[in-house]
Amino acid sequence: MVRLTADLIWKSPHFFNALRERELDLRGNKIPVIENLGATEDQFDTIDLSDNEIVKLENFPNLNRLGTLLLNNNRITRINPNIGEFLPKLHSLVLTNNRLVNLVEIDPLASLSKLQYLSLLDNNITKKPNYRLYVIHKLKSLRVLDFRKIKQKERIEATKLFASEEAEEEAKKESARTFVPGEVPTEEPMEEEPSKPAGPTPEQIIAIKAAIVNSQTLEEVARLEQALRSGQVPADLNIGNTTDTETAKKNDGPTDMEQ
Template sequence: MVRLTADLIWKSPHFFNAIKERELDLRGNKIAVIENLGATEDQFDTIDLSDNEIVKLENFPYMNRLGTLLVNNNRITRINPNLGEFLPKLHTFVLTNNRLTNLAEIDPLASLPKLQYLSLLDNTVTKQPDYRLYVIHKLKHLRLLDFKKVKQQERVEAAKKFHSKEAEEQAKKVPTKTFTPGELADAQDATKHAPKVVGPTPEQITAIKAAIVNSQTLEEVARLEKALSTGQIPAEFAMLKPDTNMAEASEEADKMDTDGQNQDSVADEQKQDDGSTPIEED
């Protein structure tokens, strides 16, 4: 963090810019607080405070000459409601990429009587409903907002929409999520005590396979096979534990596999016998 001292002001670059205005360059100094600008003796048309760490736009001395203020890429969340009293000739204000979030935070800009060119791009406030119309309504002399010309049709529409204080206040209301005491604790408790999802045990898999063998309908076979493929345990097998019945089910499943292997062996032997017996010809 760097303090904005009179010494820093005197040592910073100052020059005539492209439009022949006298400019003071204070950008990129990690300045957090605006102070000591009286040291400029109001000798500048433009002051560039971009790329710093300013949070509040305040502490300006009376500067009757200043017409352009550049404060993009800072952390501005608050603007002095009486800013116009200190910067009566300010016509161009660049606030791009700051942290203004709601319409109420830009109300102080209405105190600037000569403001014609304004940029609030890359501030959260620009995503608020009716943002553009609200700004046009508050800043009567604005000609360019976010680098887009303010049209007469927009002025008429803004005047109709915000014809009363009640309409303005309604626009500034930001919906917030209500918090119910204990809601988070209840959610955490429910998560804590929720049953853990586990896959079927080897015993349950064996029992399901045995049940598939003994199924009487295709629908039952499909249901059990789906349970095996997805890892979901059917209700009738959920409480199954290794016991005598489980042993019997296991033996039945093993028998099913053995029978299948025996049938394959018999088939192979028959095939070999058929192939090895020569055909006698008369």
């Protein structure tokens, strides 16, 4: 395990990504706890904390600039109910391959009033009854869930299904009762599991997110969904190659932190 210290933050790669957003790369450090992010001095549009050991999505300082948070391949089981107070402009959150199990566990995300893009792929929560409709109902600002555009008919169906508080509570209870094969209770100790790649890379996430926003036809959306499932991004989808990324890093001048 490695602590997320100010020193680690300062020494980690930071660069302009494919969307020309300033990104901080904290991937693959075996970080167990989110802490000391105040050391970023709120200079980043994107923070990548993928491939770590984070269990709780909490302990953020006020980051008024942060728009995208990448947390694929962690161990997240709990989310701070007041997360929106600290991340007021967060619009994209990727929680692919974590350990969220029951519908009630995503309720805190309702405090993120600007959230438009959310991925919960490869969490057991996605196997619960009425999962997608519940998330659409709970997170009113969402436009894309699990890399699929939310359709108006889905919004109408979600509104009808959860027309009362009683219906919402019953859905939460049903979620807690429903057993999913391979599901591990969150309160019990987790055994170490070999790390495995799940879902697209952060670079692919950025490219697919941009492509979905700009897509004009259902056929194009379907093609992007297939790309997501297969992990193979179409050749015509502009991600930017390694050379471009390295060049961006080299050309990127020192940040205020480094001066």
